[in-house]
Amino acid sequence: MSRTRRPMRRRTFLKLTASLATSLLSAVPLRTARAGQLKGPLNARVVVVGGGFGGASCALFLRRLNPAVKVLLVDPDERYVTCPMSNSVIAGLRGIESVRVSRRGLERAGVTYVRDSVSAVDTRRRRVRLTGGGGIAYDRLVMAPGIRLLWDKPEGYGPAAALTMPHAWQAGPQTEILAAQLRGMRNGGVVAISVPAGPMRCPPGPFERASLIAGYLRENNPRAKILIFDANNHFPRQDVFSDAWQALYPGMIEWISVIDGGAVVRVEPAQKILYTSLGAHRADVANIIPAQAPALLAAQSGLASDHGWCPIRPDTFESALADHIHVIGDACIADPMPKSASAAHAQANQCALAIIAGLEQRAAPEAPLESVCYSLVARGRALSIHGRFRLEDGLMRQIATPQDRDTASFEQEARNADEWYERIRRDSFGV
Numbered sequence: 001m002s003r004t005r006r007p008m009r010r011r012t013f014l015k016l017t018a019s020l021a022t023s024l025l026s027a028v029p030l031r032t033a034r035a036g037q038l039k040g041p042l043n044a045r046v047v048v049v050g051g052g053f054g055g056a057s058c059a060l061f062l063r064r065l066n067p068a069v070k071v072l073l074v075d076p077d078e079r080y081v082t083c084p085m086s087n088s089v090i091a092g093l094r095g096i097e098s099v100r101v102s103r104r105g106l107e108r109a110g111v112t113y114v115r116d117s118v119s120a121v122d123t124r125r126r127r128v129r130l131t132g133g134g135g136i137a138y139d140r141l142v143m144a145p146g147i148r149l150l151w152d153k154p155e156g157y158g159p160a161a162a163l164t165m166p167h168a169w170q171a172g173p174q175t176e177i178l179a180a181q182l183r184g185m186r187n188g189g190v191v192a193i194s195v196p197a198g199p200m201r202c203p204p205g206p207f208e209r210a211s212l213i214a215g216y217l218r219e220n221n222p223r224a225k226i227l228i229f230d231a232n233n234h235f236p237r238q239d240v241f242s243d244a245w246q247a248l249y250p251g252m253i254e255w256i257s258v259i260d261g262g263a264v265v266r267v268e269p270a271q272k273i274l275y276t277s278l279g280a281h282r283a284d285v286a287n288i289i290p291a292q293a294p295a296l297l298a299a300q301s302g303l304a305s306d307h308g309w310c311p312i313r314p315d316t317f318e319s320a321l322a323d324h325i326h327v328i329g330d331a332c333i334a335d336p337m338p339k340s341a342s343a344a345h346a347q348a349n350q351c352a353l354a355i356i357a358g359l360e361q362r363a364a365p366e367a368p369l370e371s372v373c374y375s376l377v378a379r380g381r382a383l384s385i386h387g388r389f390r391l392e393d394g395l396m397r398q399i400a401t402p403q404d405r406d407t408a409s410f411e412q413e414a415r416n417a418d419e420w421y422e423r424i425r426r427d428s429f430g431v
């Protein structure tokens with residue numbers, strides 16, 4: 001979509017100081033009727049919490065659908081570091097700056113960016129409280145808070161341990177720590193990757209990471225070995241990954257499933273020791289990916305069910321537990337959609353369509369949702385996992401799609417991955 005010039009008055013407004021913005025945004029809540037009964041969208045205010053692919057996409061798409069709707073995005077990070085392509089940073093194929101994005105594109109589109117975090121949600125008064133002070137009233141609230149890491153799962157793994165045994169599952173400083181450890185590893189050393197059980201962000205991610213680390217080691221430390229300790233008995237596109245490993249990195253990567261003692265139950269960070277049912281395993285570099293759940297704010301706001309994740313109505317992504325609130329991205333239960341950037345982007349667009357339709361007092365459109373996950377297995381080689389989903393009897397169902405398993409297409413898939421990344425950055429952040 002082409003970018004149009006905004007009047008100077010709009011640009012000036014978007015550059016007001018944080019204190020002035022807070023005072024303006026802490027106004028008395030707008031007078032609204034019940035959900036779906038708002039008398040026109042001109043005075044409607046939508047607050048989006050979380051500026052990753054889900055939240056940013058939703059904010060941007062809301063503005064494109066109806067520029068009269070006031071859209072505010074709250075996130076503490078002025079520059080967002082994307083998890084997609086962060087494994088390439090770890091392996092030295094990209095620099096960290098190549099996976100950072102700013103909020104300028106959102107502001108150019110008329111989204112008001114509030115650099116802060118939300119400490120609480122008052123669902124009765126329809127108001128969020130900001131950590132920095134003050135609050136913002138909303139007519140609709142979109143929660144895209146992402147995940148939190150469950151510390152002490154495995155036992156002994158917490159924030160301090162992550163400095164020694166990085167998870168790198170939230171891109172940024174952790175990405176750089178893991179990259180530096182690989183470069184400083186002794187010749188012939190061992191890299192251990194621990195994969196948790198249960199729902200997690202980007203299920204193919206650990207195996208892409210293992211592949212790219214193997215590519216780095218093949219060139220710089222060819223006698224090194226990678227052990228993948230997996231608390232599951234299968235992983236996405238396992239046959240394709242395994243064939244690629246055999247062809248590209250014979251004898252370098254060993255996958256240990258849960259039935260073979262792959263579940264890590266305890267760690268000793270200082271010694272870089274992982275404990276499984278088969279005993280202790282010492283590593284030179286240990287990448288511990290802990291169990292995950294929605295961000296704590298989602299649970300504290302009453303949006304999470306007993307099993308920890310946030311149930312939604314799949315046609316609108318409205319919370320099944322709270323009125324006037326939508327939950328998108330990694331935090332929501334949208335099975336069988338994966339927890340991925342692509343899925344979050346698709347959910348965000350559907351959510352935005354539903355919000356605008358509700359404000360304009362019409363039915364929300366229904367359309368198939370799509371996702372794609374690209375995994376690099378080497379420099380210039382990748383595989384993909386595609387998904388299409390639609391509503392049937394009120395439930396999200398996956399539509400069968402063929403998977404291209406021809407290894408001759410790996411080079412094309414790598415080009416597709418680069419094109420996809422640039423496109424989703426542009427579509428989500430406007431840059």
